[in-house]
Amino acid sequence: MRTPYNASNILLPEHAENKQPAVEMDPVEYTLRKRLPRKLPKRRNDVYVNMKTDFRAQLARCQKLLEGGGHREICVHGLGLAINRAINIALQLQASSQGALQLAANTSTVELVDDLEPEDPDEAGEPMTRTRNNSAIHIKVFYPDPQ
């Protein structure tokens, strides 16, 4: 059985601000294009946090899953800049439940792929790809077992 905690596969759409041309490459020579992070099929109780959607909406979605959706646990995933927001959502959930919910956080490292496309006028340059790592967090928010 696949667990959402085993790291490097579970990702969310990357946050928009990460997608700018990197400064360390010569902008004249190459254009940087970021590929989407690797995805896995998600279950109903997986929540991938991003920076585009409104915070309240994402929080409400988690609450709905826990209360109305009948899930005993949900997993909140955040990548890069969204880690902060994922933690924030988890803590808010816990605070609003008056101590009924518990948290279990896991961190991981995710490998991302960038494409570098040559822009040189003689068109002899080979395109390059490079990988870089980014941090991710996976927070399990759950009702503890009654015993």
Next chain:
Amino acid sequence: MSAAKVKMREKKMRNQPTSVQYPSSPLSVESSTQNGGDTPVTGGDVGDGPSDTHPSTERQKSSHHQSGWVRGHQKDGGSYAKEMPKYITAGGFARARAAEVSAMLKAVTKTTGSCHVSAALPKHMRRRAMSHNTKRLPYRLREVANRMRQKSLQAGSKKKKEQAKNKSRKARRRHGNLLLEFNRRQRKNVWLETHIWHAKRFHMVKKWGYCLGDRPTYKCYRPCYRAMSTHCLLQDLSYYCCIELQGEEDKLLAALSQLTNKETGPTFAAALCISGRRQGSVVMYRAGHYPLQPLGPVTFLWRPRTQGSSHRQLWIWAHPTIKQDLLPELQRVCQCCEAVVPPVVPVVTPAEVAPTPEPELKPPKTHGAIQISRTKRKRNCKDASGPPAKKILGDGSRSPTTPVTWRSSSTGIVINDLTMEIVRYRLIGPQSHSVLAETLEAATDCEEMNKSQPSPLWWPEHCKDESKMKLHQQQADIFHILKDIYSTGELPSGAVLGLAVDDPRLTLPTKKVKALPCVKQAQEVDEEKRRELMLRGVPEHCCQSFLWEQSVRDNVTDNKISEQELNRMRSDVLVPGSRLSPTPLQGRVPILLVHQPGKQVGHEMSSWGAGWDLLLPKGWGMAFWIPLVYRGVRIGGLNMSLKHSQNKGAPNFPHDYPDCPAGIGFQEEQEAELLDKFKRRPPAKRTNYIKHGCLAPFRCPWQQLAEEWELITSEGGEEQKRDSQTQTTTDADTVMEEEMTSHTAVTKPQSRFTVLRSRKSLRLLSGWCRPTTSKGQRPCRAGEVPPLDSSAMTSFLTEHGMSLVWVRLSLLSKGKPELHAMVFVPSTEDLKLLSNKSDSSGPQELAHKNHFKSRMKRRKKGSKKTATSSLSSDKTEGKGSDLPSASEPNLTTSSEDPKSSSESSTDLIFGLWPDPLPSITSHCSRVTLGWVTQGDFSLSAGCGEALGFVSVAGLVNTLLNQPKEHRGILLLRNPTSLHYRFAKINIEV
């Protein structure tokens, strides 16, 4: 009296004697003949006698202008209002009456109106279906009725023979006849191989010489969008034309480099593309004319190099409207003018359908059945007289003698027109590769026993070659790795993979099931391979496919197992529904898979709409289509490809290429269509575009816009110069440049506008627009951009003063932009309004005055009074009155006197500005920048989004004058509305 009434009356009076005509001349009053000798034109026999008593017959004749029966009181001719005669001549009176009576009698005996015998009967004697069965008539009328019926039957049958189909429906639907009929219908507009499938489910349109599906008949707008963004949408793009170029690599590149420019991005020579590992796309221009005269965008694919040979093969895929311009242009640059006339088409005899292995496999029970079926088929063949109908594969509208190949003796380049030779399907969506992985299976090896003997089929021959099989194994491995990938967007964009697959009909599921990715925890080795694939892409040798070979393509097409044959083989399988165990030898097809990058520009929704293109040899279209459909994909038509490009933020061909010949043609077509639709409404129910301040609701006068902005900037530059001279602070350089701009504006007023496609300039412009996220909440970090100031502006505009630029506008609040919505520059008050209350919906335009209303009215009156006045004088007058208004910069303030312009041009349509248009930039209270060519509520962004062009000169000017925090905020207004909406501009490179 209306025309219809006159007609009715004529019909009624057809059989009436002409002698009784009531005179209505007032002149007859003075003479005594009113009661007796009234002799109308035709009544000579009566009026001869008493003519001595009244001498005024000539006068009567001349003044007699109204003849025939007149009912009721007449204004001018009513006789009883006049004086009564003093005396009556008895003889004349009696004669006149006698004539009347005789005419009356004559009229009574003749039948009027309908000549049917049955209608002559009184009502109580009429019976149902009397005209059908004459025996229901009274005996005395039967003979006449029979005669009449015969006559009508003859006439009817003659007419009927011309129209009706002489065959019964059953006969028409018989396979051979149906095929003939289909072939006849394909002669004018080419059908794709999936035509019948589409025609049952889609609204079909005839476009560009093809019959294409526009949109499904069922409601599926949102499901199709969801399919594109979460699962898979399938489209048949076979109507795209493929042009094959063969020759030495350097010669090909030298020829093609004339048609492209490196400023617009990587061209044919880009290293990755030329290796054949990647599909490239480029905008083509007429040779040496960049940036003028573009032809349109094409995609291209190089065949990977074969070892030790510099002979290359290149496919250029172009839209059918580009082809007619592109092909001559290619022939010119390649100096290929010798058309190779195709040989008289030899009737292709398909290799005998699996002759050897079949009988052994079959259980003896079915032998009889096969025998029967075979004999039956033979008999059928004998019965069929005349040429047997053959299904048209490929281009049916082309005559077989049209050359499709051109050769050059000097350069050795061969151009091949492969239109309709290759089927192209596009799968859009993140799951498209799992659909492919489920549908396709790498071709299975053929058994040892077949290898020994030569075969007419390509695959057994192929199996003999060890190196080819090794390659096939590698390609199959890569294809297997694809299954482990979750989303299509994770792959390197534009990757190409060649493959040979089994006939997908063999693995057709019994039920439609949605293909889902099955991502499992892969082993270390697989994981490593996957990583390799993601980083490096498909290795070069694996991009090779036998689809490139003409001979293999033809072989595969000719030897396809027919549906019928396949079903028969299926029915012979012992366990129903199980797979045919040894795959029939013909069932191996070479294919090519080409990855389509999704949204690549901009900062958001990256790789949205990525997918795969599936290239097949012709004839196999339906064999792959149905299996794909059975994997739960949605099917989209032309409408969806428009939405796809809209969500990608990419211009769609030919809608958004106003500078290409195809784009210009499309615009004219669209205008005619919209105008026609507009005119179909009654004037009172039309949108009054004059009142809405919309000059051209159905088209976009780009040329005029570019010219006007050029003028405005040059004027502005001069003013600035004057200012700077008074202040004496500017350095000489800018002054010089400004002078140059004004000069260029003067010297080339008639040069056509261009669309800005140079990457460098676009990037600069994009940086100046202060790029933000789609709704304009957060700024995006862009690379360092030189700050926007007047000197930068002038140097930019010297290059691109007459250009338009493709922009994306996202509405900040409510609103849904529509086609041909206008883009405006907000005034400073508007921007203040925006910063004061952020949720303000935008300013309003005051309703314009319809100056043409009175003119319209007068024209209506005039047309009533005088039938058709001198048109030519009207026209000149109308033009004379319009021209000054056109030259005036501001029409709303200048009181254009409608009285002075007596009559407008004849084609004045209510609610539309007549040509020529006045100044478009200053027509409304805000200055116009451009128009929207695609606008809709964007489901991906969650707000109204519009794509269109704005004038570069106008845009840079506006940006320069806007404060930093509001830079890039524009106004958008629909042609049917007076409400301006705020929108954020984004130029995506």
